[in-house]
Amino acid sequence: MRAPLLAHFHAAFGREPAVIARAPGRIEFIGNHIDYNGGTVIGAAIDRSLWVGLAPRDDGRRRFAAAHTGGAIVELPADRVARQSGPADWVNYPLGVLAAFPKFGLRAPAGFELCVVSDLPVGAGLSSSAALELAAALAFLDITQQQVAREQLVAIGRHAENHFVGVPCGILDQGVCGFGRKGHLVFIDCRAPRFELVPLPGRSGKEEREGRARREGDARFWIFNTHTKHALIDGLYAERHRECQEAARALGVAQLAELSPETSAARRAKAHLAPEIARRAQHVVEEIARVEAVRRALARGDLRTTGELLTASHRSSQHLFENSTPELDFLVDTLCTTPGVYGARLSGGGFGGAVIALTDAHFTRAQAETVAARYTARFGNAPEILETQTADGAQAVPASIHAPATE
Structure with missing residues (x-):
């Protein structure tokens, strides 16, 4: 670039x-x-x-x-x-x-x-x-x-x-x-x-440099961008932020992260929260527990469990936090029945945007295009497909065009 x-x-x-x-x-x-x-x-x-x-x-x-x-x-x-x-x-x-x-x-x-x-x-x-x-x-x-x-x-x-x-x-x-x-x-x-x-989990740096074949358990990220509206400043993001603050105050904590799933359930039962506020709190507390479960699964190289937790995260966003959309839900449903997909979920603020899929090394562009074709048949527009890998964070780059390229 x-x-x-x-x-x-x-x-x-x-x-x-x-x-x-x-x-x-x-x-x-x-x-x-x-x-x-x-x-x-x-x-x-x-x-x-x-x-x-x-x-x-x-x-x-x-x-x-x-x-x-x-x-x-x-x-x-x-x-x-x-x-x-x-x-x-x-x-x-x-x-x-x-x-x-x-x-x-x-x-x-x-x-x-x-x-x-x-x-x-x-x-x-x-x-x-x-x-x-x-x-x-x-x-x-x-x-x-x-x-x-x-x-x-x-x-x-x-x-x-x-x-x-x-x-x-x-x-x-x-x-x-x-x-x-x-x-x-x-x-x-x-x-x-x-x-x-x-x-x-994936190839070592040495394997990457030598171009050796991927192992069976290698993880890959595929992103399906729906091009549907994703305007956080429009107020939906701020509304969820406000609802979480309201839930924390009602449950007697400064932030919802202070609650465990067990204590949160007990306090919600006593606090008589509005149903939507209770759902927001339940999502946050259970999602934090899923983050820790994913961390443990990754440490033992268990991509199958990791994928199941990603999909569970989406279902929570869909039903409890209510920041998903029919387009995102359709992609997750379709991806989770596709061979080679460990799991899928919306990524980011929600209310449109993209779904990420965690796949094995054998998931192909042709499979991704089949998912996209099914989406197009349902919604009329084609999602953008991005196969991505992890990368280094922000950095200064030599300004001269004669310098070695970073990307």
């Missing part, structure tokens, strides 16, 4: 960027709507990413361009950081990072030109927003010759999302985007937060 970035940057601004940074998309492996409830989640950085190029200006102007907007330039003064709307609303993510810098004791660059290219599908629940926040933050840090710990980088991205963009997300998206590593999942205890890498 470096070459397309350089081409778009030159087309927009007539020169090359001084610094470049990339950040991956992520899948929420398990832990749906758990991060802001203080629980544990597991995600994976994937080999689709977003790239940011940046060059300084000495006139105090800030200019933004992105390939997905056709190269239209958004120009803003450096002395005013205000939310944008309409076609320019994507600029709110790097603007949010700029607004967050002083709160973390960092200086923001004054004038600059910034360009974005990406092969992450927008609205698929793969967290292109977190990728943009972290890539922009790395580019801003690079050009101002500042460094931060990875934990602080992740915190800057989340602060931008919460306080400037206005999405009350937890730390999952930015945490996985920042701490991802090829061949691993990222486990996050959201209370600290604490980040830990979890090896994914």
